[in-house]
Amino acid sequence: MAENKPRRIFWFEGVTRGEIERSLNDTRPSALRRQGPRRALVATTAVVIAALALAIFIPQVKVKTYTELPLIAMCLVLYLNLRKSVRHLSDAPNELLDERQIALRDAGYTVAYRLLASLSLLYVGLIALITPDGALAIHVHSSSWWNILMSYLMLCGTLPSMVLAWRMQSEQME
């Protein structure tokens, strides 16, 4: 029987073997290996994601558009750095991790899921706030749904990395 070739690209996880292996074996010193800078990165990401959702309350469409685009760009940059700060643990498939790393990742996902369930209620509240026939019916531009959707998708994508980055201890020199 022919041996299976090791997979180079993990489509479902959105990562490559090389990317994960490079990240896991990177011994270069980096501020992102310490808990303080990592937590600052998490806090900044949370603020940017919240700002993206709250941008719906900007009344001028032009100002709103000019605010959204930098926020989305910042979100993406922060997301990439968050992944790097946790050595891509949150996205890596089982076959590239050892048992400690898998346990760490899975514990992070458990917390991320609970947080996401709670935070989803805030988004539901925000939608209720702007629904035209709702009790509060705050008048916002019709493109506001896009802001809320983008913010929510960013939250879904980044939350596992955010939780891991927040909870992981500073790395010790081995």
Place this chain on the structure above:
Amino acid sequence: MLHSIYATPMSRTEEAPVYNRIAQARAALGLSRQDLAAAVGVHYQTIGYLERGEYSPSLSLALRIAQVLEQDVQTLFSIHPFPEN
């Protein structure tokens, strides 16, 4: 409520510590952490976490480590602290 959300332990070590003598046994054989990690098939940082008692290994990993370090598993791992030398 928030505390219970965040209280998910990062490893079993926080609930039931497992003490070990991996560092001494590894040093006695002249192996580096990288050598041991490669021999048992884990990341080199995991050996550091194990030696510092920050992670408790699965039975399978404990047996593999014991085999590579040429020790009985009960000589290497204990749920009680080892006496100081």
